[in-house]
Amino acid sequence: xxxxxxxxxxxxxxxxxxxxxxxxxxxxxxxxxxxxxxxxxxxxxxxxxxxxxxxxxxxxxxxxxxxxxxxxxxxxxxxxxxxxxxxxxxxxxxxxxxxxxxxxxxxxxxxxxxxxxxxxxxxxxxxxxxxxxxxxxxxxxxxxxxxxxxxxxxxxxxxxxxxxxxxxxxxxxxxxxxxxxxxxxxxxxxxxxxxxxxxxxxxxxxxxxxxxxxxxxxxxxxxxxxxxxxxxxxxxxxxxxxxxxxxxxxxxxxxxxxxxxxxxxxxxxxxxxxxxxxxxxxxxxxxxxxxxxxxxxxxxxxxxxxxxx
Numbered sequence: 001x002x003x004x005x006x007x008x009x010x011x012x013x014x015x016x017x018x019x020x021x022x023x024x025x026x027x028x029x030x031x032x033x034x035x036x037x038x039x040x041x042x043x044x045x046x047x048x049x050x051x052x053x054x055x056x057x058x059x060x061x062x063x064x065x066x067x068x069x070x071x072x073x074x075x076x077x078x079x080x081x082x083x084x085x086x087x088x089x090x091x092x093x094x095x096x097x098x099x100x101x102x103x104x105x106x107x108x109x110x111x112x113x114x115x116x117x118x119x120x121x122x123x124x125x126x127x128x129x130x131x132x133x134x135x136x137x138x139x140x141x142x143x144x145x146x147x148x149x150x151x152x153x154x155x156x157x158x159x160x161x162x163x164x165x166x167x168x169x170x171x172x173x174x175x176x177x178x179x180x181x182x183x184x185x186x187x188x189x190x191x192x193x194x195x196x197x198x199x200x201x202x203x204x205x206x207x208x209x210x211x212x213x214x215x216x217x218x219x220x221x222x223x224x225x226x227x228x229x230x231x232x233x234x235x236x237x238x239x240x241x242x243x244x245x246x247x248x249x250x251x252x253x254x255x256x257x258x259x260x261x262x263x264x265x266x267x268x269x270x271x272x273x274x275x276x277x278x279x280x281x282x283x284x285x286x287x288x289x290x291x292x293x294x295x296x297x298x299x300x301x302x303x304x305x306x307x308x309x
Contacts, residue, residue: 003088055086071095081114116143139195153177274298
């Protein structure tokens with residue numbers, strides 16, 4: 001079969017002939033139809049070992065059901081998440097980390113859900129009952145940010161979306177459910193999903209409300225120092241900061257159920273996937289460049305078609 005593997009040269013990944021995965025008893029063998037790119041996995045490529053499989057998000061069809069008879073049967077369309085190996089024609093997926101796909105949800109839309117959708121969902125659930133709460137989403141034009149804006153609005157929150165290019169993204173973010181679209185944090189918030197890091201993280205800390213929660217997803221670099229005025233945080237008794245890494249959260253989540261919930265919202269058109277780049281997988285270099293240089297807001301999705309190599 002064909003699969004994308006880490007190389008030593010830019011863009012640090014290329015299509016290679018590789019061995020088919022051998023599923024464990026609780027894994028289904030899935031033929032991949034589409035996968036999405038996440039900024040974190042793209043940034044990790046440069047530090048990967050040559051020949052290493054890559055990729056997290058999968059939309060495809062079950063080629064062979066799990067030997068332990070859990071999960072969907074053969075020929076069922078599914079969406080799922082794996083630690084690595086999604087960027088290939090075939091991937092072995094734990095049945096506890098995949099969900100069925102209805103015919104009305106496209107492969108491209110489904111492929112955006114696992115990492116971005118689950119991260120947004122898990123983050124907001126940490127905030128508890130969000131009805132009428134003041135919610136700030138930073139990095140609101142990214143994959144996680146767009147899902148977070150929509151999910152928070154569906155939960156009844158008053159949503160403020162932070163973006164560097166307010167005029168460009170004002171109307172699209174309002175359509176997703178943002179009440180306010182800003183390029184500077186000035187108000188106080190009960191909950192913040194912080195996906196930018198650096199000075200934005202510092203500003204979020206200074207504007208959290210008493211007993212509020214900041215869920216932090218990102219920092220600019222491993223050596224980044226975040227500075228804020230301590231008295232601004234002291235004025236918010238009971239406020240907390242929770243650092244979230246989805247891979248660490250997955251064992252504490254019901255991934256199949258959570259993915260199914262997100263799929264239903266897509267099917268009901270209560271969520272928009274925001275696919276802004278869609279191409280065959282042999283255009284991986286162009287897609288990686290678009291993600292790294294932020295040429296696309298929302299999600300980039302590639303379709304796996306072996307005949308086009």
